[in-house]
Amino acid sequence: MAIKAVLFDIDGTLVDSNDYHVEAWQAVFNRTGATFDDRAVHDQIGKGTDMLVPTLLPDTDEAEQERMGEEHGRIFKSKYLERVTPFADARDLLVKVKDSGRQVVLASSASSEELEHYVALLDAGEIVSVSTTSDDVERTKPAPDIFATALKKLSSLDASEVIVVGDTPYDIEAAARCGIAAVGVRSGKFNDQALRDAGAVALYDDVAALLADFDASPLNG
Template sequence: MATRAVLFDIDGTLVDSNEQHVNAWAFAFREEGRPQELDDIRAQIGKGGDLLIPALIPDASDALRERLSKRHGKHFHGSYLTGIRAFACAAELVERTHRSGRKVVLASSAKKDELDHYVELLGVADCLAARTSIDDVETSKPEPDIFGVALQKVGVEPGDAIVVGDTIYDIEAATRAGIAAIGLTTGPFDEGQLKDAGAIAVYSDVGELLAEFDRSPLAD
């Protein structure tokens, strides 16, 4: 495989935001009288609300799903978004990937306004060939739609791309799209779970991946 494009997930991969999402969802579920255990929410992080909510409340009506999503957004934006920080070496990894001649795409289940905030936080706008968000697709990860749209935007075939993500849902979505994937253990899943989901390599964080760049699948 000659890697022409690298598709980065953002939440939990480049920015340290997973627990903030967990807490925002916990508030939302509790306010609607359907409280959930934090570990149960954590196990679904990496999905968009369209799939996270029915995974936890299979009988949720459309109206309840809409209310939960709005409450999550209210808490996430109101209490957490501005305090989120990038992982050490995240921007440097994006820049290194860009300098290597590969197209860099941010392919996330985040909402567009959150994605824009993260791009500004990372300071990597000039490195990006494209960006995709949940607003570009009807269904979030682990469905492959986001990665499919990302590849279309940069004109790259699945076999010439690689995904970097922190959840099994990133890995599963990549596999369904025919894209190889690297896992990071900065999310709620360990090395074994990421490899079982199909990751071809797993690193502890973006810093380790950057340090191992020339020996990693990114350099293939």
């Protein structure tokens, strides 16, 4: 079937924020006395608190996980959010998708407040048809909930009629659990092997490269 909607991750895909999330999480972990190198934390970025914290601190109970997530959110929003910039051609790719007759969907593990900020940053209010955030689901990526919720909002479409664009293995795994194909971008600084092992159907350096190859890309299927 032809692709009728494109589901975009945001952090690391449309905006350059992954390193800032690492710094914010490191501040949280430092306050609890936990020590991780930056790569270990980076390799969990793309997950929400419910998945990230138990991976790094498996003995942390749910109340402490929630507290740490709230602290991360406060630090990120107060110190880093205003420093986040869109990747080159991010908005242009969204416009290209819409102009091609397809729906533009934002499907992120970010909070709804962060989503609103990024929509404004990308000047995408009139481009985006549907959005989902961590506030809409019980479990974040790599659980399928965020993409499954987006698919429900696209009630007339089948999984074969949509495609995901994301920068982490967790985007690609979550999409696969919904029966959705996914394109990986390297802008989030995950290695090719991790993205391919997760099931990416194609890899691009960033959204600018994907835009340049749009006509031949899986988005134009």
